[in-house]
Amino acid sequence: MSTKNQHQDRSPCPLASALDIVGDHWTLLIIRDLMFMGRHEYKEMLEAWEGISSNILSNRLEKLTSSQMIDSVPHPESKRRKLYYLTEKGKSLLPVIAELTIWGFAQKKSNKVPPHLKELLTGSRTKLTKKVLNSLTKWEKTYL
Amino acid sequence: MSTKNQHQDRSPCPLASALDIVGDHWTLLIIRDLMFMGRHEYKEMLEAWEGISSNILSNRLEKLTSSQMIDSVPHPESKRRKLYYLTEKGKSLLPVIAELTIWGFAQKKSNKVPPHLKELLTGSRTKLTKKVLNSLTKWEKTYL
DNA sequence: TCGATTCACTTGCAAAACACAAGTAAAAAT
DNA sequence: ATTTTTACTTGTGTTTTGCAAGTGAATCGA
Numbered sequence: 206m207s208t209k210n211q212h213q214d215r216s217p218c219p220l221a222s223a224l225d226i227v228g229d230h231w232t233l234l235i236i237r238d239l240m241f242m243g244r245h246e247y248k249e250m251l252e253a254w255e256g257i258s259s260n261i262l263s264n265r266l267e268k269l270t271s272s273q274m275i276d277s278v279p280h281p282e283s284k285r286r287k288l289y290y291l292t293e294k295g296k297s298l299l300p301v302i303a304e305l306t307i308w309g310f311a312q313k314k315s316n317k318v319p320p321h322l323k324e325l326l327t328g329s330r331t332k333l334t335k336k337v338l339n340s341l342t343k344w345e346k347t348y349l
Numbered sequence: 350m351s352t353k354n355q356h357q358d359r360s361p362c363p364l365a366s367a368l369d370i371v372g373d374h375w376t377l378l379i380i381r382d383l384m385f386m387g388r389h390e391y392k393e394m395l396e397a398w399e400g401i402s403s404n405i406l407s408n409r410l411e412k413l414t415s416s417q418m419i420d421s422v423p424h425p426e427s428k429r430r431k432l433y434y435l436t437e438k439g440k441s442l443l444p445v446i447a448e449l450t451i452w453g454f455a456q457k458k459s460n461k462v463p464p465h466l467k468e469l470l471t472g473s474r475t476k477l478t479k480k481v482l483n484s485l486t487k488w489e490k491t492y493l
Numbered sequence: 494t495c496g497a498t499t500c501a502c503t504t505g506c507a508a509a510a511c512a513c514a515a516g517t518a519a520a521a522a523t
Numbered sequence: 524a525t526t527t528t529t530a531c532t533t534g535t536g537t538t539t540t541g542c543a544a545g546t547g548a549a550t551c552g553a
């Protein structure tokens with residue numbers, strides 16, 4: 206439950222500030238799950254990718270919630286489950302994640318991307334932004 | 350001199366791949382120095398910002414060099430000094446850093462940016478890209 | 494209805510990364 | 524010749540991470 210972050214407010218540089226919030230190995234992957242992969246539950250995120258540790262996931266969800274990047278509601282089908290989703294602030298990271306993803310793909314062509322996200326790596330930024338934000342809005346209309 | 354990275358090749362996801370390379374607190378700040386701040390020497394980077402540890406700086410320069418994001422030449426005025434600079438691969442991070450910087454600035458308005466970089470936060474992406482790349486080319490013509 | 498399972502976390506501990514201070518060797522300045 | 528500068532390295536303690544094993548409440552299945 207440590208809320209202390211060694212790098213908080215390290216600098217008046219906006220890049221450093223951004224890295225204080227999202228500059229670790231896991232935070233952006235969690236946001237990616239919420240943004241692109243349709244994974245909104247703790248368990249789904251745990252099972253996804255390469256296996257984040259449960260304590261790290263818990264810690265990052267807590268930090269993201271307290272910095273108001275994400276929020277959660279109880280799952281309609283179960284009281285113990287939660288549905289996490291991106292706030293507007295969290296959604297505003299879309300351009301960052303898009304550029305990082307495009308860059309990562311350019312560096313390592315062996316990477317795989319689900320077909321419905323292929324266009325993220327090739328199409329125009331504005332088109333991608335619209336598509337993603339639309340899909341998030343759709344989800345919100347169903348669950349919020 | 351540890352070259353091991355616990356997160357290398359964690360995933361076939363391009364975002365995860367990108368984070369394996371630049372997803373720590375210091376790497377992007379070093380690249381920012383080379384890209385925007387005109388800091389090309391070890392000592393300048395050490396003195397900059399909030400104080401990176403010398404061993405961490407050394408380690409990151411080594412990693413960035415081995416992943417061919419940066420390279421170095423001996424300083425024309427001194428044999429023991431080095432001039433670091435971005436390779437094409439390193440320069441290709443410009444859109445990523447630009448978006449992160451813009452995002453960081455939007456989150457924390459109290460951040461300060463040197464005047465000649467103000468337009469990074471407001472103007473068009475393409476204009477900024479040209480300006481930055483031109484300034485890097487200019488530097489290269491002088492020192493390489 | 495009642496034990497088994499699922500879920501969202503905690504806890505404990507070892508390993509890795511990091512920060513800080515001090516040191517080093519070669520080059521350059523005095 | 525001595526001191527200072529530069530680009531690192533080394534040592535040590537602290538913080539963060541990864542992994543395995545809980546935990547307690549909710550839900551399932553018989």
